[in-house]
Amino acid sequence: MGEIRNAERTRKAILQAAKEEFFEKGYTGARIESIAKRAGINKQLIYHYFKGKEQLINETIEDFMASLPSGNFTLPADPRDIAEFRFNVNVNHLMEFLKFTAWEAVDTVPENVNGEEHRRRVLQSYNEDMKAKQEKGQVPKELDPALLTLMLSSLTVYPLLYSSVTRMITGRAPDDPEFQQRWAQFLGLISERIFKMDVEQE
Structure with missing residues (x-):
């Protein structure tokens, strides 16, 4: 029993170290040696638990996604209110x-890594949710649900990732609470314009 617990602890330590390494350096920049150092273990021990870098990144992202509150993905x-x-x-x-x-925009990575399957399932569920809302008359019929999902992804990610652009345009950094509050309110106003007509017909 003690061996099982130790194995679970080691595996968890590897995944935590891999998350730090991958998230900081990307898939190409991440090194197994660095992950082992972060985890405080021998490099060869990683290969005892994972076949290689591809399996490690997929399981790292699966583990990260599983650690998030389930309500994060329920629209x-x-x-x-979605945006x-x-x-x-x-x-x-x-x-x-x-x-x-x-x-991912600058990395050259093998296919089917970076937790792609899990991420696709989440994003496709957003498409399906938008389609269902469209069938209920909550979303204008002329708007493509997939393109709406892509638009909402862009509006809710871009200002946070491209901090220099956000700062040059608005004069505030994306981690500034005032900017975050103003942008959230703006997203609400834009959403009112997009979805207002059909919602009012309910």
Whole structure:
């Protein structure tokens, strides 16, 4: 029993160290040697638990996603609240992960890594949620649900990731509470414009 607990502890330590390494340096920049050093273990021990870097990144992201409160991925019933909700989740729970995803724009990585399957399931669930709201008359029929999901993703991620652009345009950093409050309110106003007509017909 003690051996099992030790193995679980070691595995958890590796995943935590891998999360820090991958999120800080991206897939290409991350090194197994650095992960071992962060975890305080021998490099060869990592290969005892994981086949290689690809398995490690996938399991790291799966573990990270599983650690988040389940309510983070349950969208509000009213489409007018989705953008503000997703922005607040990003600010409060996903900043490290979002910085990691920025590496994907410049990284050359193998297919089916970076927890792609898990992430696709979450994003496709947002598409399905938007389609369901459209069928209820809460979303204008002429708007493509997938493109709406992409738009909301952009509006709730871009200002946080591209801090220099946010600062140059607004004069405030994205981690400034005043900016976050103003942007959340702005997202609410934009959402009112997009979804207002059909919601009022209920």
